[in-house]
Amino acid sequence: MTKFYPTKLLVSLLFLLFLREANAQITRDQYIKLESALGETSFFSGHMTGFMLYDLDSQRVLFEKNSQIRFLPASTTKLFTLFSALLILQDSTQTLRYVTDGDTLRIWGSGDPSWKYMEFAQPDFTRFLAPFKAVVFSDANQLTPVFGYGWQWDDYYYDYAAERTSLPIYGNLVQVRKIGSRAQVFPARFQSTVATTSRPIKELERDFHSNTFEYNPTTFLGKEEFIPFLTSPELFTEFASMETGKPWIYRPDPLPLENQSWRGAPLFPLLKEMMLESDNFIAEQLMLMVSDRLFQNLDTERAIEYIQKTYFFDLPDQPNWVDGSGLSRHNLFTPRSMVALFERLYRILPENQLYEILPTGGKSGTLKNSYRAAQPYIFAKTGTMSNNHSLVGLIKTKSGKTYCFAFMNSNYPYTASVVRREMEKVMVMVREML
Template sequence: MRKTSIVAFLSLLLYTSSFAQLSRDQFSKLESALGETSFFNGHLAGFMLYDLDSQLVLYEKNSHQRFIPASTTKLFTLFSSLVVLGDSTQSIRYVRDGKTIRIWGAGDPSWKYKKFAQPAILKLLEPYDQVIFSDANMMSPAFGYGWQWDDYYYNYSAERTSLPIYGNLVQVKKVGNAPVVFPASFQPNVFPTQRTIRELERDFHSNKFYYNPNNFRAREEFIPFISSPELFMQLASEATGKKWIYQPDSLPSNHELLYGTPLFPILQEMMLESDNFLAEQLMLMVSDRLFQRLDTERAIEYILKTYLYDLPDAPQWVDGSGLSRHDLFTPRTMVALFEKIYRMMPDQQLFELLPTGGKTGTLENSYKAEQPYIFAKTGTMSNNHSLVGLIKGKSGKLYCFAFMNSNYPYKASEVRREMEKVMVMLRDMI
């Protein structure tokens, strides 16, 4: 009896000290907002508020439960990139052989994608008559484990490759009632159809594209193409003016490395716009830097065993972007991960990476306020929505939080509205 009483007393002491910085009234308000009588009791919801200065948990609700994180998974990719890649990408591993150069891609996503600085591929290839390309160092498949098959023609589901070009996407523009696509070599594969479709749609198994002239809108500006060695040889030859030949030889240990472009703009685009393609290629680059092979699964295993062995709950982490429904993280693990990132980076750099409520990225149209107070990564897929990052209280002090929701039967916009009510209340009380 005495031993039981001591254990109970110590447990109560630990519990009360954890919430020592919230008054009883503040604690009760959070309980009301997130507890049994709240909107969030209708589905699985988890929350943690953490004081970065005192390193105390101020409040938690279901922080030990695992949730599908969606794009908040990109925080794991961000952390991995920061600790492994340094300040630049690596584009190509290569061997010189007379007037021929043999190259292997290293995962760099920037070649002719968006407005990134371009790797010096043309300069590297200039002295050579032909290029022999190998993707034998690519171990990961084009699509990640647990990705949805019917996402194949959306731009957020571009294929993973060792040396992407154009982001592995076809660009679509509307001219009259018809689409014009780029690269132009895809144009002969664009066909009209009487199917009731409103966008240019790609065939599931081939790079054939279809549109209905009566309904075509061109709101989907980019569509993934199916990558293949033959197609890549064609696109790379057109882009460089050199003859490319596919020969899947193993990467020799004695080779040279072409470093690519500054890393920070790629990290910033991944975080602000939640670019899945960049996230996946970043994890391939992490693997390349560690093992000289492109293997996302192996890179994840290494990061978890070395840099993230001390997380509160073992993550189930399978991809770089969060497209997979097999990713499972707890709110308290997300807070622990975010604290690691927070301690690694200058505040100004971190704020440049994080979407800001009412201002930038995926939070541009939500959490609006005269003085921004939410700086966080969003994550959304069907029936799942999460937000992980920093909240600035009326006091001006920053706190870390993770707010995760799964298995709700309504629109994500409704969940976001209710989350915003909680975060406004929290901002005003801390």
């Protein structure tokens, strides 16, 4: 009978497998600590809380609590948008589609939010339009409405709920400045529609149905620097004509099957702003660009359906995903699906780029004033909405290892800052004991 003697290679492999299994576990005491921090006698027992801690090296779950329950993700939805933009748009924006007609250029916007918005690298419209005498603009390719499904109607005058359009300009926002006790606005064409009121309001407010504005000079604070304007193709062509020195004409022609595409600006700065500052407008426009790249029309719903069927069909739990920004209360994701998504981002993005676009505890973005430490240890996307707060990303522990986590909270009766402080206690404990 032949005896089997394991080779040195096999012994080494078995030893490595043992190490992987051992390193993928937490001790009994560590488990008890986490269970106590998140369990029935903890602060988190008073509302819905889901948590998952995941070892990226061993690809194993270290600890989970209610990770199968769906939560309202708020702006952590932007992680899905980030993934979609990276895969479909790659390195540049999808600015517009066009056909030439003699000395006239006919264009259809593709959703690029860059034009005259913040300090992003600009699509070079001057050079692009130079050979043409006139521009005919159409928005017939936009199927998605200006507001998202499940957005709150009374967000319409806050800068985080600017309208979605095929070719925005100025971020679809009016800029407001306080000059003495007076409100000055840009674009200046709106100044004539600004009026004073005796109502006890503290900021410039826009009428729901029109681009008319009012403020009270005695109570005006001027802290709201931007408010959305009511968009229309006629207003857009007026602004576009002014900015380019070319006549723009609105004509809602359908987009021909044969057309050319112009990708006018680098994508990464937009992704970075969306992630660090949680910019809803950029997130929504990114999904329009994704749709244009896929289908040559602007249909966020269809783009999301495609991404889910193509790239997210194997998530632990299928998400209810309806917009790019997370403004909608119809979005519902589980912590374990958030971890699965984030692991994919971790694998496809170069490490330096991933850390550059993630808010860093005590250092940058929406985490600048929380999770402070001499050595940053939290790198994650936040999501906050009334009675909902989530955090999804990476934690670096004292041992030097990096773990992925999702920490989601819903239906709490406190302010978000109260929940955030209690979450921080849990994350500090994880940092110290692993």
